[in-house]
Amino acid sequence: ILNVEQSPQSLHVQEGDSTNFTCSFPSSNFYALHWYRWETAKSPEALFVMTLNGDEKKKGRISATLNTKEGYSYLYIKGSQPEDSATYLCARNTGNQFYFGTGTSLTVIP
């Protein structure tokens, strides 16, 4: 099993604060790193997929970076809003298989 670890496990921030989470993964045999957003009672939805060391992706107030040499990715949320409250999952893709972390649960307090 190729472990993907996410930290912190949960996070509470005030509306307007910026925040970030970490995803760590084995750097060997790397193919792609995915981020998904999972709201309660819904299904996970894709945010980003990154493949190259140094990749940076951005969608509105959310951005992500990738370091394949040291095996980590950061997800940043600028100016958190209550609608950002969700669990954020990262997944390591080895081509055919996906290995998910346990997620970071974000609660944004109005």
Added chain:
Amino acid sequence: EAQVTQNPRYLITVTGKKLTVTCSQNMNHEYMSWYRQDPGLGLRQIYYSMNVEVTDKGDVPEGYKVSRKEKRNFPLILESPSPNQTSLYFCASSHPGQMSSGANVLTFGAGSRLTVL
């Protein structure tokens, strides 16, 4: 609308009674996969399929079977369910393609919550 459809969404059954959870996608995706979600463990891959008649085991295949007779369908079969298979199940699909194009991003179904008594 592009989507992955799972049925049933909720099911309570008893130990040993065979059941099938269906999964269908309308995006002509080659890749389909099944996951189970358990508290504290994250999503774990059960089986995946790269294309019709091509299936392979994921991390936790024991107690499950799959088939891929058509591109759009990928049913998950529990021949003799046991209580430790009580879980939330997700089906997902993607188009493998070139990674730089954003392909291989998973589209998930709505989930099927299964309880085995």
